[in-house]
Amino acid sequence: MNRTLLDRTRAMLNTAGLAKSFWAEAVKTACYVINRSPSVAIDLKTPMEVWTGKPVDYSRVHTFGSPVYVLYNEQERSKLDSKSRKCIFLGYADGVKGFRLWDPTAHKLIISRDVIFEEDKVKGDKGAQSETTTxxxxxxxxxxxxxxxxxxxxxxxxxxxxxxSKVRQSTRERRPPGWLSDYVTESNIAYCLLTEDGEPSSFQEATQSSDVSLWMTAMQEELEALDRNKTWDLVTLPQGRKAIGNRWVYKIKRDSNNQVERYRARLVVKGYAQKEGIDFNEIFSPVVRLNTVRVVLALCAVFDLHLEQLDVARKTRPGQIWLRLS
Structure with missing residues (x-):
């Protein structure tokens, strides 16, 4: 069915002379027609007839891409304006009796039932391609x-x-936002500047950068934090086993004004090298029961406390909650 829809979509777009950007409307219209076409699998009945039990009304079926004239509302025109505008038929609206139409002048999709079709001019009309025609x-x-x-x-x-109108553009100088200071923008395409002052991607780049002292301080802080939290235990490597590698990840933290706040370094393990049953048996993350959160919120409400922050941290046991109340 997917191939059938695509084949009909290509034929409909080529016959109507519409651009590829109207593919979604063509697919939807093709599906509408298939559901109202006889099928050998159901004894030459239509799917809609089998589904609803009512015969299909073909009075609303029209040629895809045919030009139509849509009646203007009285509020949209004056006495000397035209009473209708030329649009292109794209399909059928859901839930209403109107048709889906493309207005090439306003460049928007409209739904209306007050239309007059000119289906005999569908092949010679190229109005929908006026946007891309040069x-x-x-x-x-x-x-x-x-x-x-x-x-x-x-x-x-x-x-x-x-x-x-495209030539008559504003002469006002356009300045990029501050967060694009590390990029070069040319013809709406951004290129990243690989400079020495950027974030290193490896330990070698960090030691060879101009901010080597700052990165070394950040790495020392990370090692001290890991040792203080007792992240690992030093054990003997089992015979025939290989240790899992690790790498440094560097990040420059900036504030809302794009000013450097601190240099951050994190030591991460190459988890993709682990094998289930050998390097790990289960994966878990610290969680907290919903009942515990409800108890904390109830206490805050009863004693009229102001809850500033609620963190779920795995310190001595999973699910331990640290609160700052005032």
Whole structure:
């Protein structure tokens, strides 16, 4: 079915002359038509007829991509304005009797049932491609005008006006935000600057950087914290076993003003090298029972306490809670 939908989508887009950006509307319309088409598997009945028990109404089925004229609301026009605007039929709306239409002038999708179809002009209409159609003019003579696609005169004028409007841009100087100071932006593409003042990716880069003293201090603080929290026990390596490697991860902490607060170094184990049943038997994380959280909140409410922070930390036993109350 997925292949059937894609085959019909390609055919519908090519026949209607629509861009690929309308693929979702085409798939949805193809599904709508398939559900209302006879099938040999159900004795030439339609899926909708089998599902609802009612015959299918084909009066609302129209050609995908056909031009339609949509009636303006009285609040949207004045006495001398046109009563309708030209749109493109894309499919059927859910839950209402309206149709899904593309307004090439406003560049938006609308839903309306007050429409008049021109299905005989679907193949010659390329209005939906006016956004991507380009016109190249080399000389002033008519012979040298090169155009791609059948573009009406009023649409050609609109495309030229849109090109002129693109040129009339503001001359105000645009400054990138502070957090992009480590990047170079060119044509909406950001390139990262690999400088010596950046974050090192390995221990060798940290020892060779200009901030080697700061990184060494950060690594010493990490080792002291690991030793203070008794993260590991020094044991003898079993015979025939290999120790799991580790690596340093470096990070420069910055405040809201993009100013450096501190240099942070973390020693992490290469967990991807572990094997279940050999290097570990189970994986767990410190958690706390919901009943405990409810008791703490109830105590705060009864004694009119202000709860500033609630942390779940694994110190001496799993699920131990540290609170700061005032």
């Amino acid at each position: 016109i190249q003019v080399e000389n002033k003579t008519d012979e040298d005008q090169i155009s791609y696609g059948a573009i009406p005169e009023h649409e050609e004028q609109e495309s030229v006006e849109s090109e002129v």
